[in-house]
Amino acid sequence: LPIDLIVIDFFHWPLQGEWKFDPTYWPDPDAMVQELKDMNIELMVSIWPTVDRRCENYEEMVEKGLLIRCDRGTRISLDFEGNTVHFDATNSESRAYVWNKAKQNYFSKGIKTFWLDEAEPEYSIYHFDNWRYWQGSNVSIGNIYPKEYARAFYEGQEAEGQKNIVNLLRCAWAGSQKYGALVWSGDIASSWYSLKNQFAAGLNMGMAGISWWTTDIGGFHGGNPDDEAFRELFTRWFQYGAFCPVMRLHGDREPHQPQHGTTGGATCLSGAPNEVWSYGPEVYEICKKYMKIREDMRDYTRSLMKEAHENGSPVIRPIFYDFPKDKKAWSIEDQHMYGPKYLVAPILNPGQRKRTVYLPAGATWKALDGDGVFNGGREIEVDCPMETMPVFVKQ
Structure with missing residues (x-):
């Protein structure tokens, strides 16, 4: 199976705000990174903007004015796994401080x-009028936080000579794309309703100018890999994910695993196995099929990313984007184009084994699965057994 990157998720640190590996569980990270590079696998690490009041950097950051403030009450913005305050991403000195820790x-x-992660930022209590940043009150400038968060790392990496910088963020604002933001849709439910929402969200993000977008395949909250009903949802989501700007499997599966250790992030339990082979042999074969399809499109996908970088073009887009003269294309809400070549018709309902697909006028279309060739400007009904999602290639 092709693999480009492995992620080390949150709470690999001793305490929030220390931005380093916990040596209890990560005794030799340098050797780990090198071993992965020898296999041509890059490593991504999770960063949180929260600073625990117990951590080694808290007092210094308070003294230097690097944390967000509140107009009233106790300065605790999030109480997840500790009482924490967010670093102030609107303050250039705070951005530099956090980047230097990450650099080191x-x-x-x-x-x-x-x-x-946590790029909104997430608060325990959303009293927006209470929080104050270096650049102003949350009410007046709060939406720029995720953009400035992305900026902290982008500018730090750029200063080190890195090219083609892309970082994954849970939130974005107008201009985030300037700072290499690949945005995912957050900690969403593992449900068919949520899958439908992701389909709409991805198209809207692209049309709003943020082309690099992804979603947690299978949803984030819940889902048991041994549950046949969830396996169906996971499969359909995986097929859709193969034709998203970034194909990314992630989720907090049930049941949670036993606690390992007692220090650092030990109390934040891992979810159940979520690899493609965790869903049984039938689903595994389908996943392999769509991973190969994605791999075969690698050069094409890179060309779409290049176009997005140069022109702001969405990678996934509504049908009308490529067929503006086709009036019916403007009313299609359950299909999308993956670049100008692939027409994608995902399965968004449980138990669905047939669906109607509209083929836009002005082109001839060939089924990706099978030999069927069809003239555009009409609807066709297609079979969609579990192993197949309807995709048509523009001829």
């Missing part, structure tokens, strides 16, 4: 890609 503990080891 990650970048210097060869880690060049970062997962910038």
Whole structure:
């Protein structure tokens, strides 16, 4: 199976705000990074913007004014796995401080890609009028936080001479794409309703100018790999994910695993296995099929990313984007184009084994699965057994 990158998720650190590997569980990260590079696998690490009041950097960051403030009450913005305050991404000195910690503990080891989580930022209580940033009140400028968070790492990596910088973020704002932001849709439910929402969200993000977008295949919250109903949802989501700007499998599966250790992030339990072979042999074969399809499209996908970089063109887009003169194309809400070549008709309902597909006028279309060739400007009904999602190639 092809693999480009492995992710080390959150709470690999001793405490939030220390931005380093916990030596209890990661005794030799340099050797780990090198071993992965020898296999041509890059490593991404999770970054959180939260700073635990117990951590080694808290007092210094308070003294230097590098944390967000509140107008009233106790300065605790999030109480997940500790009482924490977010670093102030709107303050250039704070951005530099956090990047330098990441540079020292990650970048210097060869880690060049970062997962910038909690980018909204997430608060325990959303009293927006209470929080104050270096550049102003949350009410007046709060939406720029994810953009400035992305900027902290982008500018740091750029200063080190890195090219083609891409980091994964959970939130974005107008201009985030300037700072190499690959945005995913957050901690979503593992449900058919959520899958439908992702389909719409991805298209809207692209049309809003943020072309690099992805979703947690299978959803994030819940889902048991041994549950046949969830396996169907996972399969359909995986097929759709093969034709998203970035194909990415992630989720907090059930049941959670036993606790290992007692320090650092030990109490934040891992979910059940979520690899493609965790869903039984039938689903595994389908996953292999769509991973191969994705791999075969590698050069094509890179050309779409290049076009997005140069022109702001969405990688996935509504049908009308490529067929503006086709009136019916403007009303199609359950299909999308993957670049100008592939027409994708995902399966968004449980138990669905047939669906209607509209083929836009002005082109001839060939089924990706099978030998059927069809003239455009009409609807056709196609079979869609579990192993197949309807995709048509523009001739």
